[in-house]
Amino acid sequence: MPALRLVCFDLDNTLWHVEPVLVRAERETWDWLVAREPRLSIPFDAAWVRDKRALLLRGRPDYVHDLTALRRDAMYRTLLDAGVDDPTARRIAADAMDVFLHLRNQVELFPGVLEALELAHRRYRLAALSNGNADLKRIGAGRLFDVVLSAESVGRAKPHPAMFERALTEAGVAADEAVHVGDHPEHDVLAARGAGLHAVWANPLALPRPDALPTDVPALDRFDDLDAILERIAAAGQPSRA
Ligand SMILES: [Mg+2]
Numbered sequence: 001m002p003a004l005r006l007v008c009f010d011l012d013n014t015l016w017h018v019e020p021v022l023v024r025a026e027r028e029t030w031d032w033l034v035a036r037e038p039r040l041s042i043p044f045d046a047a048w049v050r051d052k053r054a055l056l057l058r059g060r061p062d063y064v065h066d067l068t069a070l071r072r073d074a075m076y077r078t079l080l081d082a083g084v085d086d087p088t089a090r091r092i093a094a095d096a097m098d099v100f101l102h103l104r105n106q107v108e109l110f111p112g113v114l115e116a117l118e119l120a121h122r123r124y125r126l127a128a129l130s131n132g133n134a135d136l137k138r139i140g141a142g143r144l145f146d147v148v149l150s151a152e153s154v155g156r157a158k159p160h161p162a163m164f165e166r167a168l169t170e171a172g173v174a175a176d177e178a179v180h181v182g183d184h185p186e187h188d189v190l191a192a193r194g195a196g197l198h199a200v201w202a203n204p205l206a207l208p209r210p211d212a213l214p215t216d217v218p219a220l221d222r223f224d225d226l227d228a229i230l231e232r233i234a235a236a237g238q239p240s241r242a
Pocket of ligand 1: 010011012013014182183184
């Protein structure tokens with residue numbers, strides 16, 4: 001029976017609630033932009049930047065693998081729309097992205113997360129696998145993770161198997177010795193199982209169980225239960241591919 005050696009975690013909406021953080025970061029980054037560039041007046045606003053992001057993503061779907069570039073380029077294009085010259089727009093957009101990333105990492109961990117990670121860190125290797133641009137070092141949990149991967153660093157977002165495969169290679173473990181814990185039914189649970197890993201559905205926001213989830217996938221409602229769930233997975237052996 002394979003041992004459980006690697007525990008992978010999604011970040012946004014698995015270890016912390018991301019939407020309130022993004023709303024605040026977008027609002028405060030916009031305020032910063034307006035203070036820096038007064039030509040950003042009506043009709044330009046934070047919603048304009050959001051629309052710009054959607055437009056850029058429609059034109060170049062591969063932006064999904066680099067959300068930092070997508071945000072920066074949407075701000076750059078908005079500055080051009082407001083009549084700012086190209087080099088200045090590039091410079092301000094780059095600075096604004098630093099402001100955004102600082103705010104984006106002001107997250108509040110769900111209850112019990114830090115304790116559960118500390119315990120898991122003593123028993124298993126840990127990996128972070130995120131499609132977003134959170135920075136575990138800035139958040140203060142970087143020391144607990146042996147492997148930190150993002151869609152930006154790997155060049156592919158989940159549900160593509162590349163991030164799972166890279167995590168297994170970097171940790172030096174086989175797929176059936178690893179489990180992935182994440183909130184998204186397709187990008188986390190089904191994608192991890194497709195790559196041969198065990199999977200746990202993280203549900204810290206107490207959402208109804210999605211129909212897409214196979215019935216044998218355990219749900220993690222409270223991080224206090226993580227250790228027991230991992231022990232059950234280790235005892236059960238081979239992951240299901242379903
Ligand atoms: Mg997530």
